[in-house]
Amino acid sequence: NAGVTQTPKFQVLKTGQSMTLQCAQDMNHEYMSWYRQDPGMGLRLIHYSVGAGITDQGEVPNGYNVSRSTTEDFPLRLLSAAPSQTSVYFCASRRSLLQGNTIYFGEGSWLTVV
Amino acid sequence: GESVGLHLPTLSVQEGDNSIINCAYSNSASDYFIWYKQESGKGPQFIIDIRSNMDKRQGQRVTVLLNKTVKHLSLQIAATQPGDSAVYFCAENLLNAGGTSYGKLTFGQGTILTVHP
Numbered sequence: 001n002a003g004v005t006q007t008p009k010f011q012v013l014k015t016g017q018s019m020t021l022q023c024a025q026d027m028n029h030e031y032m033s034w035y036r037q038d039p040g041m042g043l044r045l046i047h048y049s050v051g052a053g054i055t056d057q058g059e060v061p062n063g064y065n066v067s068r069s070t071t072e073d074f075p076l077r078l079l080s081a082a083p084s085q086t087s088v089y090f091c092a093s094r095r096s097l098l099q100g101n102t103i104y105f106g107e108g109s110w111l112t113v114v
Numbered sequence: 115g116e117s118v119g120l121h122l123p124t125l126s127v128q129e130g131d132n133s134i135i136n137c138a139y140s141n142s143a144s145d146y147f148i149w150y151k152q153e154s155g156k157g158p159q160f161i162i163d164i165r166s167n168m169d170k171r172q173g174q175r176v177t178v179l180l181n182k183t184v185k186h187l188s189l190q191i192a193a194t195q196p197g198d199s200a201v202y203f204c205a206e207n208l209l210n211a212g213g214t215s216y217g218k219l220t221f222g223q224g225t226i227l228t229v230h231p
Binding site for chain 2: 004033035040041043044045090092102103104105106107108
């Protein structure tokens, strides 16, 4: 059981470039989300999805797009990378909307924008 | 605004001691609270959670206490071990308008726990 898999693990981008962070889960979870973690701060929610075809914005959505065409995959797209998007990105999934279902996190993607 | 914060950014303990990590929250309508452990270079790992209708919950070597009166949450780790060294986050699970939890966690800043042998 692979759990939540993120790729790439590390990426360096130039300002203005676009890229996609991939996230896949093999647990048939309904709920998936993306967080960013900056030094000295907790994780902040970027976007989330409660099922295939449904996405919504979190706390810090600007500069990011997401889509959920399948239950398994939830890619995060940076449209035009900015230095402020240098961060560690975590994808997470959860089985359902029922209270108490554990949220599982991926290992993280370290992104540097120069 | 709504926020979840931690009283202490760092905590150093000796191996074998008990550790207490504190967390304050401001949203009295929160669904439930979760503690995560994050080791260097890894994603957060679930430790224990507690629902808002409970005051205490115990796990293996860990206990979470919830004081709704003062909006305070704590994580107690018994017989702390070097392997417990990590950053610990509390997270608040917010409800939407319909009362359903979508897992929109609000995280605190984190407490760095260092265990000295």
